Amino acid sequence: MYNAGKIITGIVIFVAIFTLPLWWQLGRAAKVPQPELPKKEKQCVLDTEYMRTSHMQLLNEWRNSVVRDGNRLFLGQNGKMFNMSLTNECFRCHQSKKKFCDQCHNYLAVSPYCWECHLTPEQVKESK
Numbered sequence: 001m002y003n004a005g006k007i008i009t010g011i012v013i014f015v016a017i018f019t020l021p022l023w024w025q026l027g028r029a030a031k032v033p034q035p036e037l038p039k040k041e042k043q044c045v046l047d048t049e050y051m052r053t054s055h056m057q058l059l060n061e062w063r064n065s066v067v068r069d070g071n072r073l074f075l076g077q078n079g080k081m082f083n084m085s086l087t088n089e090c091f092r093c094h095q096s097k098k099k100f101c102d103q104c105h106n107y108l109a110v111s112p113y114c115w116e117c118h119l120t121p122e123q124v125k126e127s128k
């Protein structure tokens with residue numbers, strides 16, 4: 001006689017292992033990044049969709065403009081002027097690297113090297 005209990009246990013274990021990658025995916029999907037957005041300001045430098053996908057390009061342009069041309073003024077959406085500065089401008093509105101930038105970057109496992117030289121708002125607070 002076969003042992004029905006053992007067979008069923010075997011099947012349950014087999015199904016569990018076989019579907020493990022699926023459960024793992026579900027767990028991951030539940031934790032999509034939730035960057036904390038500014039409460040007072042309603043608009044970013046350029047439109048949100050562009051910022052979401054291309055903020056690294058914008059930061060590059062800002063750096064080149066400041067370092068190569070000494071120009072620090074940027075004309076953003078709706079004719080607003082911005083001071084091209086990572087620490088002083090981006091973080092004027094987005095007040096935390098941890099609760100904003102890191103939310104997405106940790107999820108994507110990217111870690112921009114900017115903070116070796118540029119201050120985060122967390123560091124600015126500490127130094128006061």
Ligand code: HEC
Pocket residue numbers: 035037038041042043044045048051052055058059082086089090091092093094
């Ligand atoms: C004047 C305030 C202000 C400044 C300055 C600013 N932001 Fe924003 N940013 C916002 C707001 C408000 C939103 C959300 C807009 C919305 O909900 O449509 C946003 C959205 C974003 C997003 C998309 C977030 C998401 O959840 O999709 C990114 C990325 C971003 N900003 C990066 C930056 C960077 C990098 C800089 C500096 C180059 C910067 N921001 C400067 C106010 C600002």
Ligand code: HEC
Pocket residue numbers: 033035052055056059090091094097100101102104105108110111112113114
């Ligand atoms: C809505 C999600 C999101 C937010 C918020 C966000 N980033 Fe990013 N960031 C990304 C994505 C996506 C990439 C591209 C990753 C890739 O291509 O590998 C990226 C890449 C970058 C890069 C280029 C890194 C590299 O190694 O290529 C820089 C610089 C950067 N982000 C700066 C910032 C700064 C500064 C902030 C906060 C002010 C910020 N990001 C907030 C999603 C985000």
Ligand code: HEC
Pocket residue numbers: 059060062063066067084085086087088112113114115116117118
């Ligand atoms: C080795 C040090 C170093 C690193 C790393 C570095 N920067 Fe800079 N960055 C500088 C210096 C120095 C300036 C010129 C400061 C000035 O003239 O105000 C500058 C200027 C800038 C500016 C314009 C002025 C300002 O105050 O923000 C931007 C934007 C910028 N960098 C973005 C970035 C980004 C984005 C990264 C990471 C992908 C990065 N930098 C990495 C040293 C560095």
